[in-house]
Amino acid sequence: MPTLLIxxxxTIGDPAAMAEYRRKVGRTLExxxxxFEIRGGEFTVLxxxxxxxxxxxxxxxxxxxARRWYSSPxxxxILSLRDGTHMDLVLVEGG
Structure with a gap:
């Protein structure tokens, strides 16, 4: 069943470390x-x-x-690269 992580x-703790995290995270997903379906971009709150x-x-x-990725070695x-950065992450299972 398709699953999304939103x-x-x-707030970003260390911009340089967060930039490195962003460079590396896609490979771990793959x-x-x-x-990534969407990464940044313009949005409108309806x-x-x-x-x-x-x-x-x-x-x-x-x-x-998704859960295997999230708990993967x-x-x-690379998770420590996000230290001091606030992140919300929600798993949504398709139906």
């Missing part, structure tokens, strides 16, 4: 069958109060693939 980057600052949508063939290896 992420929003808020290793687990994932890819309803509600949510004001994302940097929105990303990642796709995986299944929730299992490859992803965990």
């Amino acid at each position: 992420g929003n980057v808020g 290793m687990y069958g994932g890819w 309803e509600g109060d949510w004001q994302p600052t940097h929105l990303s949508v990642m796709a995986f063939p299944s929730a299992e693939h 490859e992803y965990r290896e």
